[in-house]
Amino acid sequence: SKWKLPPGPKKLPIIGNLHQLHDLPPRNLSQTYGPVMLMRFGFVPVVVISSKEAAEEVLKIHDLDCCSRPETEGTRKISYNFKDIGFAPYGEEWKAMRKLSVIELFTTKKFHSFRYIREEENDLLVKKLMDSASKRSLVSLKRTLHALVGSIVCRIAFGINLHECEFIDEDSIVDLVHKSEILEMTSMFSDFFPGGIGRFMDWISGQDKRLDHVFSELDTFFQNILNDHLKPVRRDGERYGIINVMIDMMEQERDGDSFKLTTDHLKGMISDIFIAGVSTSAFTMIWAMTELIRNPRVMKKVQDEIRTNLEDNKERITEQDLSKLHYFKLVVKEVFRLHPAVPFLLPRETISQVKIQGYDIPTKTQIMINVYAIARDPKLWTNPDEFNPDRFLDSSVDYKGLNFELLPFGSGRRICPGMAMGITLVELGLLNLLYFFNWGLPEEVEAERIIIKDNDMALDLVQVTRH
Numbered sequence: 001s002k003w004k005l006p007p008g009p010k011k012l013p014i015i016g017n018l019h020q021l022h023d024l025p026p027r028n029l030s031q032t033y034g035p036v037m038l039m040r041f042g043f044v045p046v047v048v049i050s051s052k053e054a055a056e057e058v059l060k061i062h063d064l065d066c067c068s069r070p071e072t073e074g075t076r077k078i079s080y081n082f083k084d085i086g087f088a089p090y091g092e093e094w095k096a097m098r099k100l101s102v103i104e105l106f107t108t109k110k111f112h113s114f115r116y117i118r119e120e121e122n123d124l125l126v127k128k129l130m131d132s133a134s135k136r137s138l139v140s141l142k143r144t145l146h147a148l149v150g151s152i153v154c155r156i157a158f159g160i161n162l163h164e165c166e167f168i169d170e171d172s173i174v175d176l177v178h179k180s181e182i183l184e185m186t187s188m189f190s191d192f193f194p195g196g197i198g199r200f201m202d203w204i205s206g207q208d209k210r211l212d213h214v215f216s217e218l219d220t221f222f223q224n225i226l227n228d229h230l231k232p233v234r235r236d237g238e239r240y241g242i243i244n245v246m247i248d249m250m251e252q253e254r255d256g257d258s259f260k261l262t263t264d265h266l267k268g269m270i271s272d273i274f275i276a277g278v279s280t281s282a283f284t285m286i287w288a289m290t291e292l293i294r295n296p297r298v299m300k301k302v303q304d305e306i307r308t309n310l311e312d313n314k315e316r317i318t319e320q321d322l323s324k325l326h327y328f329k330l331v332v333k334e335v336f337r338l339h340p341a342v343p344f345l346l347p348r349e350t351i352s353q354v355k356i357q358g359y360d361i362p363t364k365t366q367i368m369i370n371v372y373a374i375a376r377d378p379k380l381w382t383n384p385d386e387f388n389p390d391r392f393l394d395s396s397v398d399y400k401g402l403n404f405e406l407l408p409f410g411s412g413r414r415i416c417p418g419m420a421m422g423i424t425l426v427e428l429g430l431l432n433l434l435y436f437f438n439w440g441l442p443e444e445v446e447a448e449r450i451i452i453k454d455n456d457m458a459l460d461l462v463q464v465t466r467h
């Protein structure tokens with residue numbers, strides 16, 4: 001009773017607020033209970049943060065106290081028992097894995113050395129789209145953009161070329177990404193009722209079997225990547241990529257090393273890069289195309305800028321071309337604002353007791369930061385639901401983790417380490433789509449229905465024509 005806990009909706013006996021789990025997404029419950037709202041899902045206390053000030057307190061002032069991750073059955077599987085980066089608890093292993101990923105993938109030197117892969121894969125996509133345009137066939141944004149990002153990420157991180165790989169092709173990537181999303185989002189009884197009862201209910205309801213089934217397909221893919229790296233011919237020949245480096249580290253390990261890499265760490269790394277890298281970047285591009293097709297004024301403005309600043313009849317877009325554009329970058333920023341790929345960030349867990357906005361938050365409480373709601377807060381944004389990149393013309397607000405009203409990549413110790421790669425994937429992909437082609441809704445679709453009624457649904461099938 002001496003604790004000042006945050007307000008929150010009434011909790012039912014045992015289940016707490018589980019019946020309201022699906023009301024959570026956009027903004028509804030927080031509007032009633034305020035920006036720091038306490039809920040209880042089964043036995044698990046969860047605080048939902050939905051104001052800029054409270055997010056800043058969590059991610060800046062209490063960053064260390066709030067930077068662990070809660071455990072769920074789905075994330076236990078996908079992270080190979082928390083031997084990855086994204087779902088690992090805060091500690092030495094997490095630090096070592098994160099450092100490894102930064103050194104092998106994201107340093108400026110590494111990043112630039114992979115430029116030709118990004119440009120080459122975009123070039124291949126343009127050729128395919130030219131073909132669709134000449135045949136006047138519709139293009140699926142979802143398939144096309146998942147395949148583009150999947151090809152780039154697999155080539156850069158795993159040294160695997162999807163166009164000639166024996167165990168995976170571009171089409172299977174979309175299905176695998178979908179499976180990984182199911183795994184991340186599936187709620188198990190044992191997540192809310194830790195211990196025997198929860199596990200028993202998962203077994204009775206068949207939920208654990210369903211989860212195992214989805215996981216086994218992903219695991220096969222990750223195992224194939226690993227096997228491919230262990231082949232003698234591969235080991236002697238092409239030896240780039242973070243997985244090769246990790247295998248070398250495993251082979252050279254000495255007694256007394258504080259951190260021992262295992263196969264679970266290898267698969268955890270593959271899983272993270274694949275899941276975190278592919279679906280987020282593709283999601284952002286799909287929404288960018290959706291918003292531009294729905295808003296012809298902005299589409300015209302951005303294409304005019306692109307086509308005026310880049311010379312005519314270019315054969316190939318390069319990453320240097322990105323630096324010539326200003327409004328284009330505001331379009332991307334506005335997409336990150338309206339459609340954050342991870343609307344609640346990845347959940348955090350408190351390591352010790354903290355005070356947020358004057359409320360006491362106990363140790364081992366889950367913290368969900370509703371960056372979706374903050375980026376549409378009418379106190380911070382004029383006409384927040386409107387897609388209007390011009391709002392950033394005279395604004396210094398950016399999305400790199402320092403402005404707490406716009407956090408598509410999170411902030412603090414757990415900020416997305418792949419941010420630079422994600423931004424480049426999105427910008428380069430979009431620039432190719434917008435320079436070479438014109439886009440529209442399929443003729444048979446009632447434009448009005450899509451534009452007005454399905455505001456929360458991204459487009460899939462669209463019409464492409466050559467510029």
Ligand code: HEM
Nearest residue numbers: 086276277280281342345346408409410411414416418422
């Ligand atoms: C547009 C693209 C992307 C977006 C919007 C995005 C967004 C995010 C967000 C919101 C988080 C959680 C941050 C937090 O909890 O504060 C995250 C974490 C992470 N992202 Fe990204 N990401 C993108 C691209 C990538 C790419 C390309 C990679 C790697 C190839 C990547 C790897 C990761 C990893 C490993 C984590 C976990 C970090 C940790 O827990 O320490 N992301 N990302």
